[in-house]
Amino acid sequence: MPDHIVKAFDADLQEIAQMIAQFGGLAEKEVADATDALKRRDTELAKRVLANDEALDLLRRDIEEKIVLTITRRQPMASDLREVVGALRVVNDLERIGDLAKNIGKRVESVSGDLIPNRLMRRVERMAGLVLVQLRKVLDAYAGRDLAMALDVWRADEEIDNFYTSLFRELLTYMMEDPRNITFCLHLIFCAKNIERMGDHATNIAETIYFMIEGRPLTGQRPKADMTTAPSPIKV
Amino acid sequence: MPDHIVKAFDADLQEIAQMIAQFGGLAEKEVADATDALKRRDTELAKRVLANDEALDLLRRDIEEKIVLTITRRQPMASDLREVVGALRVVNDLERIGDLAKNIGKRVESVSGDLIPNRLMRRVERMAGLVLVQLRKVLDAYAGRDLAMALDVWRADEEIDNFYTSLFRELLTYMMEDPRNITFCLHLIFCAKNIERMGDHATNIAETIYFMIEGRPLTGQRPKADMTTAPSPIKV
Numbered sequence: 290m291p292d293h294i295v296k297a298f299d300a301d302l303q304e305i306a307q308m309i310a311q312f313g314g315l316a317e318k319e320v321a322d323a324t325d326a327l328k329r330r331d332t333e334l335a336k337r338v339l340a341n342d343e344a345l346d347l348l349r350r351d352i353e354e355k356i357v358l359t360i361t362r363r364q365p366m367a368s369d370l371r372e373v374v375g376a377l378r379v380v381n382d383l384e385r386i387g388d389l390a391k392n393i394g395k396r397v398e399s400v401s402g403d404l405i406p407n408r409l410m411r412r413v414e415r416m417a418g419l420v421l422v423q424l425r426k427v428l429d430a431y432a433g434r435d436l437a438m439a440l441d442v443w444r445a446d447e448e449i450d451n452f453y454t455s456l457f458r459e460l461l462t463y464m465m466e467d468p469r470n471i472t473f474c475l476h477l478i479f480c481a482k483n484i485e486r487m488g489d490h491a492t493n494i495a496e497t498i499y500f501m502i503e504g505r506p507l508t509g510q511r512p513k514a515d516m517t518t519a520p521s522p523i524k525v
Numbered sequence: 526m527p528d529h530i531v532k533a534f535d536a537d538l539q540e541i542a543q544m545i546a547q548f549g550g551l552a553e554k555e556v557a558d559a560t561d562a563l564k565r566r567d568t569e570l571a572k573r574v575l576a577n578d579e580a581l582d583l584l585r586r587d588i589e590e591k592i593v594l595t596i597t598r599r600q601p602m603a604s605d606l607r608e609v610v611g612a613l614r615v616v617n618d619l620e621r622i623g624d625l626a627k628n629i630g631k632r633v634e635s636v637s638g639d640l641i642p643n644r645l646m647r648r649v650e651r652m653a654g655l656v657l658v659q660l661r662k663v664l665d666a667y668a669g670r671d672l673a674m675a676l677d678v679w680r681a682d683e684e685i686d687n688f689y690t691s692l693f694r695e696l697l698t699y700m701m702e703d704p705r706n707i708t709f710c711l712h713l714i715f716c717a718k719n720i721e722r723m724g725d726h727a728t729n730i731a732e733t734i735y736f737m738i739e740g741r742p743l744t745g746q747r748p749k750a751d752m753t754t755a756p757s758p759i760k761v
Contacts, residue, residue: 353610357596357606357609357610360593360596360597361596361600361601361602361606362600364597364598364600365597366597370593370597373593374589374593377613381617461707461708461711464700464704464707465704465707468700468701468704471697471700471701471707472697475697475711475714478711479718482715
């Protein structure tokens with residue numbers, strides 16, 4: 290690329306990075322607020338989570354437009370092309386995380402009249418806390434192009450999967466014990482499943498970071514909950 | 526664009542359209558096979574559904590690459606740009622439909638030992654049938670740039686939502702009646718939820734078709750199950 294095009298492309302990339310950081314911050318807030326609304330059965334906060342999803346949607350379209358315009362104008366190749374394709378993928382995963390937070394928000398009203406054991410609610414909260422750490426970490430790894438940190442996120446998803454499995458079993462036990470527990474436990478199972486899937490999307494972002502830096506997909510089986518005995522789960 | 530570029534761009538678009546048609550056919554087959562595997566508790570077929578998801582993943586990457594290369598080389602503007610951006614979105618939704626089918630496939634083994642009432646299984650099957658019709662229709666609408674057909678799909682999602690709500694309640698009743706029903710009912714609720722979300726993605730594709738043809742997003746509230754009384758749900 291000629292020098293002025295290189296500079297213009299760098300400016301575009303920087304703008305995209307800023308937009309994605311903003312988008313990531315909003316997605317993070319949606320997750321935190323949705324969990325908080327669920328924990329405190331706060332239907333007003335839940336409504337704000339649903340309303341904010343529209344802002345996320347608009348920002349996503351803006352970022353996608355910016356990315357496509359950048360491709361159109363700068364015709365990037367090789368690693369530059371990976372940068373913009375990677376950005377498209379990251380936006381996609383962040384949007385799905387926002388959607389999953391919205392789904393939790395939708396359930397708040399349904400459980401607002403239920404007496405949910407504190408123990409269960411704390412477990413859901415703890416799981417969401419783990420995912421939020423993953424999300425923050427992977428956004429930092431993306432901003433700083435930090436491969437080691439991205440791989441950390443990729444590996445740590447196993448912990449969330451394990452947490453989900455154990456919480457699922459606990460909720461199942463509550464349902465078996467008393468039919469009156471069934472409805473709220475079902476909602477909590479869906480919430481826990483949503484949180485577990487947020488973890489998967491954080492992992493996808495880690496894979497995208499790897500692809501952007503290394504120029505090839507991160508292959509090999511990701512360590513899943515039922516594969517903990519595999520001696521070396523990461524083959525990169 | 527100069528004439529030879531226009532022709533090259535048209536050839537690119539045609540190739541992308543063919544790839545998406547192929548991808549759509551594979552996604553459709555995944556949905557049909559996953560439902561069939563669930564119905565017959567056929568764990569071998571379920572395994573094939575999981576294995577085929579990798580082929581879908583690879584094809585998706587190929588299509589994305591082709592689209593990005595097309596943008597890079599042809600620098601499309603206006604409606605041409607909407608064509609390629611629309612293609613990106615459609616691929617994304619089809620991939621998610623494939624993922625949801627895979628999730629159903631994963632549950633087949635878990636319910637393979639359960640005596641599930643035929644009545645329930647037929648209801649799940651019927652719901653999947655409705656979604657398959659939607660999926661086929663929206664793929665036809667995409668291939669033929671058929672706005673009226675796309676809007677048909679967009680409107681008909683309400684029927685699937687209603688079906689899901691009623692099936693959910695029925696499964697809940699089974700769970701309340703006998704704790705031994707809880708586990709398989711939970712799996713069926715997840716399967717039904719997956720099918721309902723496939724319907725949402727078919728609707729997204731309909732919205733993308735609208736955007737490609739009309740050059741603006743399809744706004745206005747989509748008719749949802751709880752909004753059946755709205756006199757004119759589509760404001761375009």
